[in-house]
Amino acid sequence: MKFSIMELQKETFDGAVSFDESVDVSELETLNNDIREIGSVRVKGICTMDKDEFVFSFTIKGEMILPCARTLVDVQYPFDIRATEIFSTSLHIAEEDEEDGVHQILEDTLDLTPYIMENIILSMPYRVFSNEKAIEDGEGWSFFIEDDYEEKQQETIDPRLAKLQSLLDNDKNNE
Numbered sequence: 001m002k003f004s005i006m007e008l009q010k011e012t013f014d015g016a017v018s019f020d021e022s023v024d025v026s027e028l029e030t031l032n033n034d035i036r037e038i039g040s041v042r043v044k045g046i047c048t049m050d051k052d053e054f055v056f057s058f059t060i061k062g063e064m065i066l067p068c069a070r071t072l073v074d075v076q077y078p079f080d081i082r083a084t085e086i087f088s089t090s091l092h093i094a095e096e097d098e099e100d101g102v103h104q105i106l107e108d109t110l111d112l113t114p115y116i117m118e119n120i121i122l123s124m125p126y127r128v129f130s131n132e133k134a135i136e137d138g139e140g141w142s143f144f145i146e147d148d149y150e151e152k153q154q155e156t157i158d159p160r161l162a163k164l165q166s167l168l169d170n171d172k173n174n175e
Helices: 005-014 026-030 095-099 111-121 132-136 146-155 159-174
Strands: 002-004 017-024 038-052 053-067 074-086 102-104 109-113
Touching: 002 005, 002 159, 005 109, 026 111, 038 111, 053 111, 111 146
Parallel strands: 074 102
Antiparallel strands: 002 109, 017 038, 038 053, 053 074
16 A cells, blocks of 8 residues: 655645555465464555644454464454554654654655554454354363363273272271
8 A cells, every 4th residue: 555755745735635445464474473364454544744744544444364262263353453653754753753653754655554564463362262152062172161170080080990999999988
């Protein structure tokens, strides 16, 4: 999603420039993160100019597939992110501005795509969980609360050790 600085200066002189585009961010799948699949996202917003700064306020809407933290099955995670990015054409940016997130424009065009991808990564949840129905349908495993698991372990005795258990029971009775 590229913008020409000269055109932005002309258009923002009269007011705000609005944009609404679909941006391909599938490159995020190849990075070292948990995103298994992500396609195009919709980016909608406005750009205003204040002195030598361009202020982009936009929303990013899309959906990504992440692994469930419990079962590793695919979980569809929709997102709607609000972001603001500030860019400056000034050759000298103060340290306070850099800390506030002001980005310096060094070329004739401004590519917003890296900032869109950065906002998506920063807003990713730490964990996602699949719905409970998917957990109940698991094959070869079951889900227990810790207290239930301990109770079940006490009830079931390995058949190979059943005779030993009877000896232990006899010892308890003799005491």
